[in-house]
Amino acid sequence: MGRLFIPRAAPLALSHTKLFTFRTTTAAARATTTTYASSKGSPRRSVSRPLPDSLVRRTRSTREFNEEEIEHFLSNGTHVPVLLGEVLDVFDRRGRPLRSFVDCTMGAAGHSSSIIRAHPELEIFIGLDIDPVAYKMANVQLDLILNNVEAERKDRALQRYTYLRNFRDIRSIVRQVDANISSDGVDGILMDLGMSSMQVNNAERGFSVLNDGPLDMRMNPLASLKAEDILNSWPEAEVGRILREYGEESNWRKIQTKIMKARTGGGLHSTNELLNLVRSACGGPAGRQGWMKTATRVFQALRIAVNDELNSLRDALFAAFDCLAHGGRLAVISFHSLEDRIVKQTFLDIINREEGGSPVKKKNDCEEEWCKQKIDGKFGTILTKRPITPSTDEEKLNRRCRGAKLRVLQKVPQE
Known part of the structure; x- marks a missing residue:
């Protein structure tokens, strides 16, 4: 097995938050320490207090939490997708329809079904999952959602392609689906790196x-x-x-x-x-x-x-970017520090892969509210200089989402 060197950073030692419900030490929970002595001269003690969000290297989502959307999944007894509203915002772009979309990790098709409902203009959907149990469940959910939206689409039937494959194979899969998409590129790609409860509970x-x-x-x-x-x-x-x-x-x-x-x-x-x-x-x-x-x-x-998750992830990120159309977006949700470090560094490598220099950081000149600060490069723009993390309301409802981090990369528009 090939080795991937992972540089050690501050000891975050995260567990996979979708996998276990034990409390983890995330960036959101880093604390300042105040030392004091009691009036009776007892030994000095330390009290940890959480850092304010302004001092933590992340952007907590301020999006209004859509409880109705979550109730839809809870009522159907299906897995609740993490950062759902934020993902929908990433691919909801004025003046740019989402005509092709790839979900690299379908899971229970939570994100996919919501994307399909939100984008009646969607023409081609490609879904991947390496887990046969998740793959089967995703197809059941996709059948249900497509039956419900078919009447609304009229003459614009959605072409659906699903594959029991690893997401590192995305380049060959897109080529296999449609030669035009392979040459023109995909409008949107999503990777949710978390594990679902259906995998853990077995x-x-x-x-x-x-x-x-x-x-x-x-x-x-x-x-x-x-x-x-x-x-x-x-x-x-x-x-x-x-x-x-x-x-x-x-x-x-x-x-x-x-x-x-x-x-x-x-x-x-x-x-x-x-x-x-x-x-x-x-x-x-x-x-x-x-x-x-x-x-x-x-x-x-x-x-x-x-x-071989980390090598697969890095390979998949490069391959996914190559599949994007000019102006297309790749969104990745990670759940532990190793994954997030690879996503962060690979995004930087991608946008300047032939430059060898440092990317140029810019303040936000983006019209979209969730895009606070971005990083420009020759081949693309990182729209999340700091990752987006779940809102406090979402964390209260779903403790397993607390370690989630969303990063978004956009390919340079065609001149």
Whole structure:
């Protein structure tokens, strides 16, 4: 497996917020510390207070939260898409119709169904997902929504193409769908990198620390590599690298040693066995910063390695940009620091891929309210110098959305 070097930044050690409901330390929760001594001369103590949004390197969404839209998903018992209103705003552009759209990670088709309803001018929809369970559910939802909007479209029938494929294959898929789209480009592309509850809640998939199951963690059940293979047969140094780089885990050496020792007793074969190993390596409580938090990072690291997620993401970002029409937009929602760092840096690389110089940062001259500050380059413009994060209202309704970050890239318009 190819390696991707991830530079270490401030220790954010995020768990995948769509995957677990444990509280995570995100940029929104960074705190200032005030130290004081009591009047009785007791030891000095520290109190953490959240930083105001103005000092945090993100843009919290101020969009009015559409509860009716969310109720639509809740009433149907389907997955609630994160940052839905914000995504709709990104692709709702005056004077530029959305005629072609690619959802690279359909999931339960929450974003896709809303895009289709909001854009009656849409002519071609392409949906991808590597997970067969999500792929099947997405097609069921798309059938329902298309039946409902078909009468409104009259003579403009929507052409729908769905593929059980990895989003790194987007270039060849677009070429396969329509030669004209391949040459002219796609108007809008979306990537939602989060995991849905339907994936996590299935214990047989091995993603959750809460349910005992096999150490699988494959997004694509046909893939050969499982988490069990890494834990029981990969070189010790490689196991340590995965824990250190993909889990950003400070106790990686202790856990690595425990994993090697477990091999002498037959290895690790279930999520509970791995959970107990982490608990024995870390000790202490299972609370917010205890061994359960460490377990969450270990599971994240293994899942990333099994599915080669970071390399796939970087490849997919370059390929998606190449598929965009001039003036087209690519929107990406990430859920942990490793993903967001790659999206941020790759966007910068893309807009100046042949320049070698620093992009020019500009203040907002965009008419759209959500676009606060952007970065211009030779080949495109990053419309989110700082990522957009969920509104406080959305966070109250859906705790799992708190680590979500939306970044948007626009290809330069044709002169």
